[in-house]
Amino acid sequence: xxxxxxxxxxxxxxxxxxxxxxxxxxxxxxxxxxxxxxxxxxxxxxxxxxxxxxxxxxxxxxxxxxxxxxxxxxxxxxxxxxxxxxxxxxxxxxxxxxxxxxxxxxxxxxxxxxxxxxxxxxxxxxxxxxxxxxxxxxxxxxxxxxxxxxxxxxxxxxxxxxxxxxxxxxxxxxxxxxxxxxxxxxxxxxxxxxxxxxxxxxxxxxxxxxxxxxxxxxxxxxxxxxxxxxxxxxxxxxxxxxxxxxxxxxxxxxxxxxxxxxxxxxxxxxxxxxxxxxxxxxxxxxxxxxxxxxxxxxxxxxxxxxxxxxxxxxxxxxxxxxxxxxxxxxxxxxx
Amino acid sequence: xxxxxxxxxxxxxxxxxxxxxxxxxxxxxxxxxxxxxxxxxxxxxxxxxxxxxxxxxxxxxxxxxxxxxxxxxxxxxxxxxxxxxxxxxxxxxxxxxxxxxxxxxxxxxxxxxxxxxxxxxxxxxxxxxxxxxxxxxxxxxxxxxxxxxxxxxxxxxxxxxxxxxxxxxxxxxxxxxxxxxxxxxxxxxxxxxxxxxxxxxxxxxxxxxxxxxxxxxxxxxxxxxxxxxxxxxxxxxxxxxxxxxxxxxxxxxxxxxxxxxxxxxxxxxxxxxxxxxxxxxxxxxxxxxxxxxxxxxxxxxxxxxxx
Numbered sequence: 001x002x003x004x005x006x007x008x009x010x011x012x013x014x015x016x017x018x019x020x021x022x023x024x025x026x027x028x029x030x031x032x033x034x035x036x037x038x039x040x041x042x043x044x045x046x047x048x049x050x051x052x053x054x055x056x057x058x059x060x061x062x063x064x065x066x067x068x069x070x071x072x073x074x075x076x077x078x079x080x081x082x083x084x085x086x087x088x089x090x091x092x093x094x095x096x097x098x099x100x101x102x103x104x105x106x107x108x109x110x111x112x113x114x115x116x117x118x119x120x121x122x123x124x125x126x127x128x129x130x131x132x133x134x135x136x137x138x139x140x141x142x143x144x145x146x147x148x149x150x151x152x153x154x155x156x157x158x159x160x161x162x163x164x165x166x167x168x169x170x171x172x173x174x175x176x177x178x179x180x181x182x183x184x185x186x187x188x189x190x191x192x193x194x195x196x197x198x199x200x201x202x203x204x205x206x207x208x209x210x211x212x213x214x215x216x217x218x219x220x221x222x223x224x225x226x227x228x229x230x231x232x233x234x235x236x237x238x239x240x241x242x243x244x245x246x247x248x249x250x251x252x253x254x255x256x257x258x259x260x261x262x263x264x265x266x267x268x269x270x271x272x273x274x275x276x277x278x279x280x281x282x283x284x285x286x287x288x289x290x291x292x293x294x295x296x297x298x299x300x301x302x303x304x305x306x307x308x309x310x311x312x313x314x315x316x317x318x319x320x321x322x323x324x325x326x327x328x329x330x331x332x333x334x335x
Numbered sequence: 336x337x338x339x340x341x342x343x344x345x346x347x348x349x350x351x352x353x354x355x356x357x358x359x360x361x362x363x364x365x366x367x368x369x370x371x372x373x374x375x376x377x378x379x380x381x382x383x384x385x386x387x388x389x390x391x392x393x394x395x396x397x398x399x400x401x402x403x404x405x406x407x408x409x410x411x412x413x414x415x416x417x418x419x420x421x422x423x424x425x426x427x428x429x430x431x432x433x434x435x436x437x438x439x440x441x442x443x444x445x446x447x448x449x450x451x452x453x454x455x456x457x458x459x460x461x462x463x464x465x466x467x468x469x470x471x472x473x474x475x476x477x478x479x480x481x482x483x484x485x486x487x488x489x490x491x492x493x494x495x496x497x498x499x500x501x502x503x504x505x506x507x508x509x510x511x512x513x514x515x516x517x518x519x520x521x522x523x524x525x526x527x528x529x530x531x532x533x534x535x536x537x538x539x540x541x542x543x544x545x546x547x548x549x550x551x552x553x554x555x556x557x558x559x560x561x562x563x564x565x566x567x568x569x570x571x572x573x574x575x576x577x578x579x580x581x582x583x584x585x586x587x588x589x590x591x592x593x594x595x596x597x598x599x600x601x602x603x604x605x606x607x608x609x610x611x612x613x614x615x616x617x618x619x620x621x622x623x624x625x626x627x628x629x630x631x632x633x634x635x636x637x638x639x640x641x642x
Contacts, residue, residue, distance in 0.1 A: 057535055090537030103529040107551040116547075117537045168537065 004175055004208050005031040005054075010068035012046075012053045015061060019281040023049040023063070025232035028307075033175070036202065036209045038223030038240065040216065040255075044277060046232040047212045051178045055093060056085055073175065091121035094169035098181035100162035104153035110137075110164055111149030117171045136167040140197060159190035166197060173205050180212045195222055216259055220244055228252050231278055231288035234307060236322075238315035248315070248322035250293050256328055287318070295321055368632065375628020378621040385618060389436040396430035400587040403427060410604040420606035423595065428606060431587035432614050438499065438588045439618065442572045443565050445503030446510060451561045453507070454514025459550050461515065462522030472515070479512040484567075485574055492580045499582050502575060506568050517560055521553035528552075555633035562629055566622030573615055589615045 012024040024046045031037050039047050052058055053065050056077065070077040072093070077085065097103045105113060114136060115129035124132060130149065137145035140163040153161060162182065169177055179198060183191040199222055202209045211223055219226055219240065226243045228236040228251065236249040247253045254273040275292035284290055286301040293300065299320055309316045310323035369376035388395060397418075405425040413420040419428035461472040479487065491505035525531065526549060534548045575581040576590025577597075584591055589611040596607030 055536060057532070086538040086540065088538070089535070095533075095536040097529050097533060099529045103533045105530040105534070105548055105552070108547070116534075116539070120538060120543075165533070168533075 002033055003030050004033045004073065006071040008069040010050065010053055010070065011066045012049050012058055012063060013066050014063040016281060021280040022232050023280060024053060027234055029227055029234060029237065031208050034206045034208055036211060036222055036224050038219035038226040039210055039212045039229060040214065040219050040226060041229035042214055042277060045229045047229055048180050051180050051210065051212055055089055055095065090117050091172045092174055093176045093178065094174040095178040095180060096165045096169050096182045098184050100158050100165060100185060103165055104161055106153055109149065110151050110153065114168055114171065117168055121172045132171065136171055139201065140167045159186055159194065162186060162194050170201055170205065174207055177202060177207050177209045179209060183218065216255060231283060232280055233288065233318065236317040242315040246327045248317035248325055249319045250295055251289050253325065253328055372628040372631065374624050378624040381621045382625065385436055386440065388433060389440050392433045392437055396433045398427035398430040400426065400431040400434040401585045410600065413606055419610045420604060422607050423600055428610050431592060432610050434587040435589040435592065435611060435614065438582060438586060439569045439572065441499060442503050442506065443569045446506035446568045447561050447565050450507035450510030451514050451557060454511040455518045455550065455557055458515040458518030459522045459545055459553060462519035463526055463545055463549055476512045476515050484509050485571055488571060488575060489580055492575060497580055497583050502572055502582055506571055510564055514557060514560065518553050518557050521556055522549055525549055525552045559626055559630040559633060563623060563626030566619035570615065570619055
């Protein structure tokens with residue numbers, strides 16, 4: 001299997017009243033065909049912006065992509081014309097969003113919205129598009145698909161709307177699916193169903209998936225590899241097992257340590273990471289995590305550590321002291 | 336058990352939700368509208384009647400509104416042969432009121448139709464594209480809104496010359512700025528919706544985006560404005576006619592009839608003023624009622640929860 005996507009030093013900035021906010025600050029990663037990659041971090045760390053940047057959907061103004069390359073199937077998306085970009089969106093790269101309740105157009109029937117993508121990209125005739133839509137709805141587990149085509153979004157529950165969104169996203173058999181907090185707004189039981197659905201369909205269709213979430217349990221279960229983001233940068237990357245068993249960055253360790261657990265005495269306080277995420281327009285000169293890090297020293301304050309590993313493995317981390325940390329005790333991956 | 340059922344692809348809850356919302360036919364929808372908004376339903380019926388009257392004016396009218404001039408029957412009070420009396424030229428007022436409905440509705444629909452279509456296209460583009468285009472368009476709208484509606488229409492009629500088409504055009508231009516403002520502001524809120532971003536992520540073009548995803552979602556408030564303004568436009572046409580700038584005589588326009596009646600015959604033949612006046616007020620009133628009812632039905636905030 002080859003490399004599907006190579007992101008090199010991607011930088012996206014926003015103008016704000018306080019100055020320039022570096023929402024994505026030199027992010028690099030790659031994705032193999034059919035791989036599922038987790039992108040984890042807390043709110044405002046640049047997860048969603050980095051995904052939208054791949055599709056060049058940063059609202060400008062106030063935002064803009066200031067540098068980097070996004071090489072998808074051998075071509076740099078940053079160099080394409082808007083028209084070429086449109087033929088990739090929804091066709092080669094599809095995206096699903098957090099809000100299933102609002103991501104469908106309320107005045108169009110489900111059928112119209114399902115057929116739109118295939119008519120746009122595959123040049124299907126209306127009849128062929130309808131046949132394909134029925135197929136897609138059945139694929140995502142909506143019964144009585146043909147009669148549901150004439151329904152409007154308000155006649156569907158949240159879980160079903162997200163199924164419809166997945167059907168739309170997968171209608172052109174994209175090479176890459178961006179799932180931006182795709183299950184966050186749903187009940188846990190529905191969450192599990194939707195994630196299983198995404199996983200099964202992506203395996204079946206050979207679609208690579210980037211799961212963007214702050215839910216560590218989701219990532220542990222569904223991702224092959226994990227990128228942990230903090231303050232616009234990737235600060236740790238490894239296989240899901242590596243990240244969960246031996247997290248090297250203090251931030252990752254803090255995140256995993258703060259997952260609520262049933263087997264801890266309920267009198268105990270929930271572990272948390274002290275402090276607030278930094279303002280992205282006023283980053284400290286060294287490591288961004290210094291103000292919240294219990295292990296920080298002068299070296300950390302002076303110089304941002306590179307994303308690397310001491311022993312040359314694929315499990316890399318942006319911390320001067322990462323190699324000192326052993327397996328995280330207590331943590332069992334939540335599944 | 337419930338959880339197991341839920342995990343099996345389709346949740347039982349989804350099915351329940353679906354069953355609780357049976358599909359309604361058009362007839363059922365109309366019935367619901369009548370039950371909830373009796374005033375709106377009645378006004379809709381009245382307007383349909385009015386449209387029929389306008390359509391079948393030659394059948395309903397007892398006399399020709401223009402040619403039947405009988406010098407001996409000038410300024411006659413209402414009677415069996417002239418149920419609304421006759422005017423200063425011996426023409427049957429009833430027949431002229433009936434034909435007047437044609438003119439009022441023609442001018443009204445022409446002005447509103449043209450005005451809303453043009454206004455919506457400009458408003459939606461201005462709101463969606465934003466930037467300099469929006470800035471320029473909105474300043475032009477500011478200028479146009481600075482003029483009182485009727486003054487603007489008068490200016491245009493004077494410039495174009497008085498005829499049914501030109502009066503319609505003038506009134507439509509007067510409507511455009513208000514429609515532009517309204518559809519621009521709806522567009523500004525619609526374009527922040529996730530489904531618009533979702534449409535961008537599937538790669539739709541600008542034209543498709545505007546026509547298919549933005550415009551239909553901004554229709555509600557514009558519809559309400561248009562219905563309400565229809566009455567206003569009909570009054571404005573009467574106002575122009577009253578000032579001598581309307582559809583030129585001898586066409587039986589309600590405003591024109593008021594103009595002649597009120598000028599010289601208010602005391603001698605009050606029926607020349609009263610009957611066209613009643614027709615005019617009734618039409619404007621019913622359009623206003625219908626506009627109100629439509630607003631309640633189309634406003635998503637009022638509709639939420641019981642749609």
